[in-house]
Structures are given as C-alpha cells and as structure tokens.
Amino acid sequence: xxxxxxxxxxxxxxxxxxxxxxxxxxxxxxxxxxxxxxxxxxxxxxxxxxxxxxxxxxxxxxxxxxxxxxxxxxxxxxxxxxxxxxxxxxxxxxxxxxxxxxxxxxxxxxxxxxxxxxxxxxxxxxxxxxxxxxxxxxxxxxxxxxxxxxxxxxxxxxxxxxxxxxxxxxxxxxxxxxxxxxxxxxxxxxxxxxxxxxxxxxxxxxxxxxxxxxxxxxxxxxxxxxxxxxxxxxxxxxxxxxxxxxxxxxxxxxxxxxxxxxxxxxxxxxxxxxxxxxxxxxxxxxxxxxxxxxxxxxxxxxxxx
Amino acid sequence: xxxxxxxxxxxxxxxxxxxxxxxxxxxxxxxxxxxxxxxxxxxxxxxxxxxxxxxxxxxxxxxxxxxxxxxxxxxxxxxxxxxxxxxxxxxxxxxxxxxxxxxxxxxxxxxxxxxxxxxxxxxxxxxxxxxxxxxxxxxxxxxxxxxxxxxxxxxxxxxxxxxxxxxxxxxxxxxxxxxxxxxxxxxxxxxxxxxxxxxxxxxxxxxxxxxxxxxxxxxxxxxxxxxxxxxxxxxxxxxxxxxxxxxxxxxxxxxxxxxxxxxxxxxxxxxxxxxxxxxxxxxxxxxxxxxxxxxxxxxxxxxxxxxxxxxxxxxxxxxxxxxxxxxxxxxxxxxxxxxxxxxxxxxxxxxxxxxxxxxxxxxxxxxxxxxxxxxxxxxxxxxxxxxxxxxxxxxxxxxxxxxxxxxxxxxxxxxxxxxxxxxxxxxxxxxxxxxxxxxxxxxxxxxxxxxxxxxxxxxxxxxxxxxxxxxxxxx
Amino acid sequence: xxxxxxxxxxxxxxxxxxxxxxxxxxxxxxxxxxxxxxxxxxxxxxxxxxxxxxxxxxxxxxxxxxxxxxxxxxxxxxxxxxxxxxxxxxxxxxxxxxxxxxxxxxxxxxxxxxxxxxxxxxxxxxxxxxxxxxxxxxxxxxxxxxxxxxxxxxxxxxxxxxxxxxxxxxxxxxxxxxxxxxxxxxxxxxxxxxxxxxxxxxxxxxxxxxxxxxxxx
Numbered sequence: 001x002x003x004x005x006x007x008x009x010x011x012x013x014x015x016x017x018x019x020x021x022x023x024x025x026x027x028x029x030x031x032x033x034x035x036x037x038x039x040x041x042x043x044x045x046x047x048x049x050x051x052x053x054x055x056x057x058x059x060x061x062x063x064x065x066x067x068x069x070x071x072x073x074x075x076x077x078x079x080x081x082x083x084x085x086x087x088x089x090x091x092x093x094x095x096x097x098x099x100x101x102x103x104x105x106x107x108x109x110x111x112x113x114x115x116x117x118x119x120x121x122x123x124x125x126x127x128x129x130x131x132x133x134x135x136x137x138x139x140x141x142x143x144x145x146x147x148x149x150x151x152x153x154x155x156x157x158x159x160x161x162x163x164x165x166x167x168x169x170x171x172x173x174x175x176x177x178x179x180x181x182x183x184x185x186x187x188x189x190x191x192x193x194x195x196x197x198x199x200x201x202x203x204x205x206x207x208x209x210x211x212x213x214x215x216x217x218x219x220x221x222x223x224x225x226x227x228x229x230x231x232x233x234x235x236x237x238x239x240x241x242x243x244x245x246x247x248x249x250x251x252x253x254x255x256x257x258x259x260x261x262x263x264x265x266x267x268x269x270x271x272x273x274x275x276x277x278x279x280x281x282x283x284x285x286x287x288x289x290x291x292x293x294x295x296x297x298x299x300x301x302x303x304x305x
Numbered sequence: 306x307x308x309x310x311x312x313x314x315x316x317x318x319x320x321x322x323x324x325x326x327x328x329x330x331x332x333x334x335x336x337x338x339x340x341x342x343x344x345x346x347x348x349x350x351x352x353x354x355x356x357x358x359x360x361x362x363x364x365x366x367x368x369x370x371x372x373x374x375x376x377x378x379x380x381x382x383x384x385x386x387x388x389x390x391x392x393x394x395x396x397x398x399x400x401x402x403x404x405x406x407x408x409x410x411x412x413x414x415x416x417x418x419x420x421x422x423x424x425x426x427x428x429x430x431x432x433x434x435x436x437x438x439x440x441x442x443x444x445x446x447x448x449x450x451x452x453x454x455x456x457x458x459x460x461x462x463x464x465x466x467x468x469x470x471x472x473x474x475x476x477x478x479x480x481x482x483x484x485x486x487x488x489x490x491x492x493x494x495x496x497x498x499x500x501x502x503x504x505x506x507x508x509x510x511x512x513x514x515x516x517x518x519x520x521x522x523x524x525x526x527x528x529x530x531x532x533x534x535x536x537x538x539x540x541x542x543x544x545x546x547x548x549x550x551x552x553x554x555x556x557x558x559x560x561x562x563x564x565x566x567x568x569x570x571x572x573x574x575x576x577x578x579x580x581x582x583x584x585x586x587x588x589x590x591x592x593x594x595x596x597x598x599x600x601x602x603x604x605x606x607x608x609x610x611x612x613x614x615x616x617x618x619x620x621x622x623x624x625x626x627x628x629x630x631x632x633x634x635x636x637x638x639x640x641x642x643x644x645x646x647x648x649x650x651x652x653x654x655x656x657x658x659x660x661x662x663x664x665x666x667x668x669x670x671x672x673x674x675x676x677x678x679x680x681x682x683x684x685x686x687x688x689x690x691x692x693x694x695x696x697x698x699x700x701x702x703x704x705x706x707x708x709x710x711x712x713x714x715x716x717x718x719x720x721x722x723x724x725x726x727x728x729x730x731x732x733x734x735x736x737x738x739x740x741x742x743x744x745x746x747x748x749x750x751x752x753x754x755x756x757x758x759x760x761x762x763x764x765x766x767x768x769x770x771x772x773x774x775x776x777x778x779x780x
Numbered sequence: 781x782x783x784x785x786x787x788x789x790x791x792x793x794x795x796x797x798x799x800x801x802x803x804x805x806x807x808x809x810x811x812x813x814x815x816x817x818x819x820x821x822x823x824x825x826x827x828x829x830x831x832x833x834x835x836x837x838x839x840x841x842x843x844x845x846x847x848x849x850x851x852x853x854x855x856x857x858x859x860x861x862x863x864x865x866x867x868x869x870x871x872x873x874x875x876x877x878x879x880x881x882x883x884x885x886x887x888x889x890x891x892x893x894x895x896x897x898x899x900x901x902x903x904x905x906x907x908x909x910x911x912x913x914x915x916x917x918x919x920x921x922x923x924x925x926x927x928x929x930x931x932x933x934x935x936x937x938x939x940x941x942x943x944x945x946x947x948x949x950x951x952x953x954x955x956x957x958x959x960x961x962x963x964x965x966x967x968x969x970x971x972x973x974x975x976x977x978x979x980x981x982x983x984x985x986x987x988x989x990x991x992x993x994x995x996x997x
Contacts, residue, residue: 172786176794281803284874288801291878295793298882298889299905420960427963431970446978450927453974457934457967458921464961465914465941472948 006081006253011073013257014231015039015224017264024268039227046220054213057114064111065214065221071104072228080159081235082256083244089155094145097154098138101188104225105131112210119202123209126279130194130206133286134187140293141177141184147300148173158239165243176296178240182266183289185233187282189226192271194282204276234263307352307362310343310370311411318404326396330385333400337374337381340407344374348762354415358482361417365770368622368763369549370414372629373542375751377407379744383637384534386740390644393439393532405432406538413546417484419467422550423460426514429543430456436535437527448523448530455523456514463510463550469503470557472496485553489773492561500558504567507554508574514547516601517574517608518581525585528597529649533640536593540600541633545625548607555611559774564614571612576705578605583712587719591649593639595720596632599675602713603628603683609706610690617693618776620686622767627674627682627752634748635671638664641741642724646731651720655727663737665725667745672721674752676714681749682756785825789909792818792943793885796916799936800877803866808932809855815913816847819939823946826906839959846965851935854972858928861976872923880923884915906947914940931971938964 019036026033035041053061075097077087109128112120145157148164157164166174187194190207202209211222238244238259244252277285317336321329346352347362348371354360384403393399409432412425430453438449471483476496481487488495513520528536551571558567582602589595603624610621641664646654657665674681687710694703755763768778795815802808820843872880888911892904917936924930942961 166787169783172783172790175787175790179794284801284878287875287878288797291797291801291882292794294882295797295885298885299908301889424960424963427967431967434970450974453967453971454921454930454934457964457971458918458937460967461934461938461941461964464964465944468941468945468948 002084002249003087006084007076007087009253010076010081010231010235011228014227015043017231017234017260018227020261020264021268021271024265025272028269028272039223043220043224046223047217049216051214051216051218054115056116057213060107061111061114061213062218064107064114065218065225067107068104069221069225069228071100072225072232074100075232076228079154079232079235080157080239080245082252083159083163083239083247084252085159086155089153092152094142094152094154094157098135098142101229102131102135104229108210108222111214115213117213119205119209120212123202123206126206127190127210130187130282130286133283134184134289137180137184137286137290137293140290140297141181144173144177144293144297144300147297158243159245161245163239163243163245165239166241167243170300173296173299174240176292178237180289180292181233181237181240182263183285183292185230185237186267186270187286187289189230189233191267193274193276194285196276231260234260237263307347307354307415308356308360309352310340310347310415311408313343314340314404314408314411318401318408321397321401321404324397326400329397329400330388333381333403334385336404336407337378340411341374341378344370357417358484359418359421360415361484361486362415363417363485363553363770364766365552365622366414366416366549368626368766368770369545370411371763372545372626373407373410373414376541376629376633376748377538379747380534380537380633380637383537383640383741383744386738387534387640387644388532390735390738391532394441398435399439399532402432402435403535403538406436406543410542410546413549417486419470419483419485419553422553423463423467426463426511426547426550427460429546430460430514433535433539433543436538437531439532439535440530442530445530448526452523452527455520459510459513459520461510462506462513466503466506466508466510466554469499469506470495473499473503485557488557489560492557495557495561497561497563500561501563501566504554504558504563505570508551508570511547511550512574512608515544515551515608516547516578516604518578518601518605521578521581521601524601525594525597528600528636529591529593533593533636533643536596537633537636537640540597540636541629544600544604545629548604548625551608552611556774559614564774568612568614571608572699572702573612575605575607575609575612576702576709578602578608579706579709580712581605583709583716586713586716589716589720590651592651592654592720592724593636593643593649595651595717596635596639599713599717600628600632602709603632603675605709606687606690606706609702610686610693613690613694613697613699613702614775615693615697616777616779617690617697618771618774619767619778620689620693622771623682623689624686626755626763627686630748630752630755631671631674631681631683634667634745634752635675637741637745637748638668638671641737641745642668644735644741645733645737646729647734648731651724653730654724655729657725660729660733661737663742664745667742667749669721669725670749671745672717674749676717677710680753680756682752685756785822786905788818788822788825789905792822792909792913792939796913796936797878797881799932800881800916800920801874803874805859805864805866805926805928806856808929809852809859812855812932812935813848813852815936815939816852817844819913819943820844820847822906822943826903826946843962846962847939851965851968851972854969854976855928855932855935858931858972858975862928864926864928870924870929872919877919877923880919881912881916884919885912888912888915903947906943910940910943910947912940913937913943916940927975928972931968931975934971935968938968 018039023033023036078089078093078097080086109124112124145164146152148170149156165171190197195206197208199205211219214222238256241259242255244256247255314336317332321332324332348367388396388399406429409425409428413422416422416425434449434453437452438445473496476499477494479491479494481491516524528539531539555567558564579602582598582605585598586595589598607621607625610617610624642657643649645661657668674683677683677687691703694706792815795811799808799811802811820840824840888908891911892907914937917933917940920933920936921930945961
C-alpha cells in the first residue's frame with residue numbers, strides 16, 4: 001500500500017519541483033517569478049492542443065516522445081521512494097534501468113534525426129556525446145556501490161536496514177559520489193552549466209533543439225518524461241544524503257520532500273551563479289565527475305575494506 | 306651567550322634600515338669585524354650556549370662559521386666601495402639584508418635542533434632574496450622568483466624530512482630531546498625505514514639550497530643576477546650552510562648504522578652535480594654563470610667526499626674551506642671586471658692583463674686555484690678525495706670524478722684565457738680601486754696560507770667533526 | 781552519525797581534484813580557501829579524545845585564520861591585481877591533469893598500504909589524502925605557467941605536508957614540530973606579495989621573452 005501511495009505521489013508531484021528551480025532563479029534575479037504550479041499549467045495547455053507532424057517525418061518521429069516518457073516512468077517503478085519498497089525489483093535492475101534511460105534517449109535522438117533538420121542533428125550529436133561520457137561516471141558509481149553493499153539493485157541500496165548513505169559508517173566516501181552524481185544530474189538533464197534550458201538560439205542548444213519540432217501532447221509527454229528523469233536523479237541524491245528507510249511513514253516523506261527541495265534549490269542556485277560552459281569544457285566537467293567517483297572507488301579498495 | 310654571534314648581525318641589520326646609506330656602510334663593516342671577533346671567541350670556548358636545547362657549538366658548525374665570518378669581513382670591505390659605484394637601489398636595504406643574511410647563516414651553523422636549523426635555513430632564503438633583486442631589473446626579478454620558488458619547495462620537503470625523523474623517534478620509543486647531539490646518542494633505536502625516508506627528504510630539501518643537481522636550477526640565475534658581493538656570499542657561505550644540514554643528517558645516519566645507504570646517496574648526487582656543472586661550464590657565454598656552475602660542481606665534490614667517507618671526508622672539509630675562499634675571491638674579481646667592462650658576456654671582454662692588471666692577478670690566480678692546480682688548497686683536497694675513493698675501492702666513482710675535473714678545467718680554461726689575453730670589444734669604464742682589490746687578494750692569500758700552514762685549532766676541529774663517523778685525517 | 785574526520789578528508793580530496801581541473805583563477809582561490817580551512821580543522825578532529833591545552837586551541841584557531849582567510853585573501857588580491865581570469869595554455873592540459881590526479885591517488889593508496897605496518901591504525905586515510913595533496917601540489921607547480929597558479933600549487937604542497945605531519949606524529953614530545961609548518965605560509969605570503977608588488981604574471985615561459993624567461997642556458 002505504502003509502495004503504491006508513494007509512487008502515486010511521485011508521479012503527481014514531479015512537475016511541481018522544476019517550479020522551485022524557477023523560483024530560486026527568479027529570487028536571484030530579483031524577480032517574483034512564475035507561480036510554483038507553472039509546469040502543471042504548461043502541461044495542461046499542451047495536452048489541450050493538437051499535434052502537427054511534418055510530412056517528411058515517419059512513425060519514428062511519433063514514437064520518440066512516447067518511448068522517452070515510458071522509460072522515465074518505468075525507472076520510477078523500480079526506485080525506492082522515501083525508503084518505501086519499490087514496486088518492482090530484481091537483482092541487477094540498476095544496470096537495466098540506466099540502459100532504459102539510454103533507450104529513451106536513443107528514441108529522442110532518432111526522432112530528432114528523423115526531422116532531417118541540421119540543427120536537430122547537431123543537438124542530437126552533442127546529446128549523445130555528453131551522455132556517453134556521463135555513462136562512465138554512472139557506472140563508476142555503481143562499482144562503488146557494489147563494493148560497499150555487494151548488490152546491484154536499488155531496493156537493496158536505499159531500502160532495508162543497511163542502506164548506503166552519508167550517515168552510514170563508510171559515508172564520507174559518498175560525499176564524492178554525491179558531488180559527482182550532482183554533476184551527472186546537471187549533464188543528463190540538460191541544466192546549466194552543461195546546457196541552458198532557457199536559451200533561444202538553436203546553435204547553442206543541446207537538448208532543447210532536439211524537440212523543436214514536437215508539439216501539443218507529444219511535447220507534453222517529453223516534458224513530463226524529463227520531469228520524471230530529473231525527479232529520479234534528485235531522489236537518488238536525496239537518498240544518498242540521508243537513510244530514509246530508517247524512518248517511517250510521514251516523517252520519512254517529510255524528510256524526503258525536504259531533501260528534494262534542497263537538491264532542486266541547489267540546481268537553481270547553480271544555474272543562477274554559473275554561466276554555461278563552452279562546449280569544449282563540458283567533457284572536462286564530466287570527466288571531473290568521473291574522477292571523483294574513481295577516487296571513491298580507489299578508497300573503497302584501499303581503506304574502507 | 307654564544308647566541309650573540311647571530312643576534313648581533315640581526316640587530317645591526319635592522320638598525321641599518323634606520324640609518325642613511327653612508328652610515329649603514331660603516332655599520333656593515335663594524336658588524337663584520339665584531340662578528341669575526343665573536344667567532345674567534347667562540348672558537349676559544351669563551352662563549353657557552355644560553356639555550357643548549359636549541360644551540361650548541363659543534364666542530365663542523367664552528368668551522369663553517371669561521372669561514373663565513375672571514376669571508377664576510379672581506380666582502381664587507383669590498384662592498385664598502387662596490388655598492389657606491391653601482392646602481393644598487395636602496396642601499397640601506399642592501400646593507401640590512403647583508404647583515405641579516407650573515408645573522409641567519411650564523412644561526413644555521415650554531416643550531417643543534419633540527420627544526421631550528423630548518424627555520425634558520427628558511428630565513429636565509431627570505432633575507433637573501435632582496436639581495437638578488439638588488440638591481441631591480443626584469444632578469445633580477447626572474448632570478449629572485451626562481452630562487453624563492455625552488456628553494457621554498459626544497460625547504461618544504463626538508464620539513465617533511467624532519468617530520469619523518471621525529472616519527473622515527475616515536476616508533477623507536479625514544480624520549481630524548483630533539484637535538485642532533487642527543488639523537489646521536491640514541492641513534493641505534495631510531496626506526497631505520499623512517500630515518501632513511503627522512504634522510505632522503507632532507508638531502509633533497511637542503512640539497513636544493515646547496516645546489517646539488519638536479520635541484521640546482523635556481524643557482525646560476527641567482528648567482529649571475531645578484532650584485533657581486535652578494536654572489537660571493539651566496540656561493541662562499543650559503544651553500545656551506547645548506548651542506549651543514551645535510552652533513553648533520555649524514556652523521557646521524559652513520560651513527561644509526563645506515564652509513565652505507567647515506568654515503569651512496571651522497572656519492573650519487575655528488576657525481577651528478579659534478580657532471581652537470583662541468584657540462585654547463587663548457588661553452589658558457591656568461592662568466593658569472595660559469596662561476597655559478599663551478600660552485601655546483603664543487604658542491605658535488607664535497608658531497609662526493611662526504612659520501613665516500615674515511616680519508617675523503619677530510620678532503621671534503623678541506624675542499625669546503627678552500628672552495629669558499631677561492632670562489633668568493635673569484636666572484637669579487639668578477640665584480641671588478643663587471644664594473645670595469647659593464648658586461649657579463651665572455652666574448653665581449655678580453656685583455657684584462659693590460660686593462661685591469663691588478664684584477665688580472667687575482668682573477669687568474671683564482672682560476673688556477675679553482676681548477677685544482679697547486680699551490681692552492683683545492684689541489685690538496687681533491688687529491689685527498691681521490692686517494693680516499695681509491696682506498697674505499699670505488700674505482701668507477703673515482704674515474705667519473707676525475708673525468709668531471711678534467712671537463713671543468715677545459716671549460717673554465719677557455720673562458721679565463723680568452724678573457725685574460727683575448728681581444729676586447731668593450732672599453733674599460735671604471736678603473737681599479739684599492740678597497741676592491743684587498744678582499745680578493747686576502748681571500749686567495751688565506752687559501753694559500755692554509756695550504757702551507759694549518760692552525761692546530763682548525764686541524765683538531767676537522768678531526769673532531771669527522772672522527773665520530775669514521776673519518777680520518779691520516780691517509 | 782557521519783564520521784566528521786573522514787568527511788573532512790574527503791572534502792580535501794575533492795578540493796584537490798577540483799583544483800586540478802579548474803581553469804578560472806578565482807575558482808581556484810575559493811577552492812584553496814576551502815582546502816585551507818579543512819586542512820587546519822583536521823588535527824582538531826583527529827585528536828578528539830585528547831584534551832587540548834589552551835595554547836593548542838589558540839594555535840589551531842590561528843591556523844584557520846591564516847590558511848582559510850589570510851592567504852586566500854592575499855591570493856584574491858593578487859588575482860585582482862594581475863587581472864588574469866584564467867590559465868590558458870598550461871603545460872599539461874586539464875583532462876590530462878585530472879587523469880594525473882587519479883594516478884596520484886592510486887600511487888598514494890599503494891604507498892600507504894605498504895607503510896601500514898609501521899603506522900598507528902586509523903591514520904590511513906589521512907596519509908592517503910596528505911600524499912595526494914602534496915603530490916598534486918607539486919604537479920600543479922610543474923604543469924602551469926602562471927606565477928600565481930604555481931604559488932597555489934606550493935600552497936597545496938604545504939597543506940599536504942602539514943597533513944602528513946598531523947597524521948604521523950602523535951604529539952607526545954613533538955608538539956613543536958608540526959606547528960612550524962606554519963612558517964611555510966610566510967614563504968607563500970612573500971611570494972604573493974612579490975606577485976602583487978611586481979606584477980609577475982608568468983613564470984618559466986619559453987614563448988614570451990619579455991616576461992620571466994630570459995635566464996637559461
């Protein structure tokens with residue numbers, strides 16, 4: 001019961017949090033900013049509209065949004081939100097899940113290429129390049145987790161008695177993991193300093209340029225998928241900060257939401273105080289995140305045995 | 306109150322800042338003479354340390370103190386005239402730093418506590434940097450920057466070495482005061498692994514300061530850019546002080562039964578420095594740089610001699626004394642030439658024998674001395690080191706040593722010959738002056754005298770310094 | 781609860797790695813300030829069981845002041861004064877620097893594991909952090925052109941040495957050994973003053989002969 005409830009809350013609340021980012025950014029810019037529920041309004045507006053398809057596109061173009069939304073949703077099914085047991089779980093699910101996200105990205109990219117627009121091809125190339133490098137970091141993180149717990153499943157990482165977090169006895173290492181996961185989060189979700197979601201010039205876009213040709217419900221699905229993905233990464237970090245499974249019911253949810261707000265605010269803060277990198281600096285940024293996890297994994301072998 | 310030996314120049318140096326440049330010159334001279342007086346008094350055993358846990362009068366320290374003090378008297382006489390004739394900016398600061406430099410170096414020679422020794426060596430870096438920057442030119446700035454940066458890294462590594470020594474004490478469960486004297490009595494209990502690590506780091510650290518290759522890169526720049534009195538002091542006194550730090554560690558290693566290890570390290574560094582120095586002397590276009598590389602080579606000789614041990618150690622100490630005397634004399638002569646011709650390029654200078662005849666005598670005699678020819682002392686010391694090397698059956702090292710000496714002779718000979726007898730491009734602008742000639746002559750004469758007649762006090766001091774670790778003055 | 785000592789040390793490692801990869805000098809200065817505070821906090825955390833004398837507490841406060849505020853403040857002034865925003869054309873590129881950092885931590889773990897026999901237990905991670913910090917500092921000095929980055933490298937080297945000192949010695953009779961590391965800060969201060977007073981921006985540069993790079997053989 002708790003599992004279904006938490007999943008429902010997550011699915012419903014995911015679009016709320018990007019509003020927090022906007023609020024933080026507005027605060028730093030000295031503005032009032034859009035209402036917190038802005039993303040719901042946008043989704044509702046998009047869903048009311050119809051879709052326009054270019055005559056030069058094929059079914060692949062229509063498939064892209066659906067697949068990317070579906071994969072993001074499936075990932076949430078496996079994730080122990082607020083320490084509750086996930087809906088589904090099996091040994092090795094982490095690997096499957098990260099590749100499911102990969103499939104979602106693949107279809108977005110294919111859909112972008114299907115439009116035959118030069119801008120979209122360029123964005124697709126960048127997206128694939130950067131997430132390729134980010135994948136190294138993600139798998140280095142999994143290596144660290146495997147060394148710490150000996151398992152390959154989200155359920156065992158974040159629920160149960162000996163879940164890994166900053167507060168556990170080998171927790172100091174996770175400081176490195178948290179920082180690098182935050183960097184991966186910024187990369188994978190097209191945030192500043194890797195990508196700027198607010199840019200208006202196609203040449204400088206990465207993710208946004210790929211979805212220029214989508215409209216109406218398709219665009220809504222893509223946006224919603226993006227919200228879920230961001231929600232997944234943020235809860236990942238939130239779980240790393242504090243072992244939510246040690247609490248129960250209401251208090252765990254309160255803390256979970258609090259931590260989520262913290263993570264989203266941190267994203268907003270980053271976007272407010274940093275400019276986006278030049279394209280050639282992005283690989284270095286991701287490489288740094290890998291190096292941090294690599295440090296952690298060396299330390300698991302050297303000291304924290 | 307043996308501490309007076311270094312407190313006096315420190316106080317006088319600070320006082321010089323407040324005085325006009327004329328007065329500070331006189332103060333410099335007075336301080337030098339008083340310092341020599343105090344040094345002689347401490348040789349006679351009239352002064353006792355007030356803080357025996359930090360300072361003590363060790364024979365090797367006193368030896369280097371005496372050399373430093375004597376050289377400083379000569380240099381201050383020279384500087385008395387020299388800085389009036391060159392565009393050294395801010396003369397009181399120059400005089401102040403000279404005296405502070407003397408003070409910190411004296412502190413090095415008297416310190417018995419590893420950390421105090423380290424602090425004193427760090428202080429020498431700080432107070433000598435303004436001396437190198439005296440000319441305020443871009444090149445001087447670069448030389449100073451390199452000097453500070455490279456020596457600072459060395460100093461930092463030496464501190465690490467000191468940490469390791471204290472760790473070796475802790476692991477050996479030794480509860481003795483942290484002084485070289487007391488460490489030597491309990492050396493056998495020290496943890497050998499950490500002691501070795503400490504020795505390596507101290508050699509690298511103080512070796513940077515001493516100019517051992519490959520950490521020597523600051524040395525030619527600093528020596529060529531500093532005003533000649535400062536170069537003479539750097540080469541003749543500072544390098545010895547850095548050597549003292551290494552030597553004290555070497556003694557500790559020997560007492561702890563790790564003499565073979567430390568000896569081999571020193572022989573390796575020594576040979577490398579000799580070869581590097583020799584290679585750069587050949588074809589060197591700048592005569593002050595050439596002298597600097599010669600210092601690197603001679604420091605290599607000293608490290609080599611100490612590393613070989615036995616009879617060669619006696620040679621190393623003789624070499625140290627004579628090198629200081631002759632090299633500072635040469636730097637002072639070079640200062641006269643630089644003042645006369647206004648250039649440091651070998652190619653633009655010639656015919657010193659005609660244009661600066663009195664300088665020629667000291668310059669050429671210095672060349673004869675530094676090349677290890679009789680009648681000067683380096684001849685004796687090098688022969689002793691070679692005999693020592695053969696006695697301890699290090700034939701390959703000895704032959705490399707000889708090879709290095711030959712290279713240096715060839716390289717330096719070319720420079721000295723062309724400068725003394727060749728054609729000159731530049732004209733002499735500033736003539737010779739008595740005050741600037743006394744000092745180089747006095748230094749050479751001292752070296753000559755020590756060859757013929759060595760006072761018993763010095764003889765016994767060297768014997769005491771090296772006898773504890775198997776050195777001998779009887780081949 | 782979270783292990784504060786380890787967290788501090790991990791933050792130091794983090795700062796080392798970030799400093800190897802950062803291009804902006806201002807960011808580098810901020811990282812060094814963080815590192816300075818963390819380094820000077822470490823001895824306090826390591827010896828939490830021991831009673832501190834009031835002198836020691838004052839000393840550590842002074843350390844925090846120097847390493848966390850004074851030196852970074854001077855560096856900040858120097859960066860402002862020299863008016864360089866970022867380090868271009870380093871001798872070793874940023875990607876390579878980060879990889880070197882990875883190599884250094886591997887080596888330091890290796891060294892520490894080999895030394896474990898003769899060390900007090902629990903100090904392993906301090907030693908790893910210390911060696912990594914020290915070696916990275918040395919590397920930074922060699923890999924960068926700008927005088928100011930070299931000074932920062934030296935500062936890191938010095939932080940590493942201070943850490944090694946605190947990790948290795950137990951403060952039985954050597955209380956006045958490690959603490960003298962603070963004198964190295966004097967050297968750092970002098971170097972920064974040199975930069976501020978004389979506007980040194982580059983050191984050891986082969987390309988631009990008008991700046992520091994004339995003296996060589």
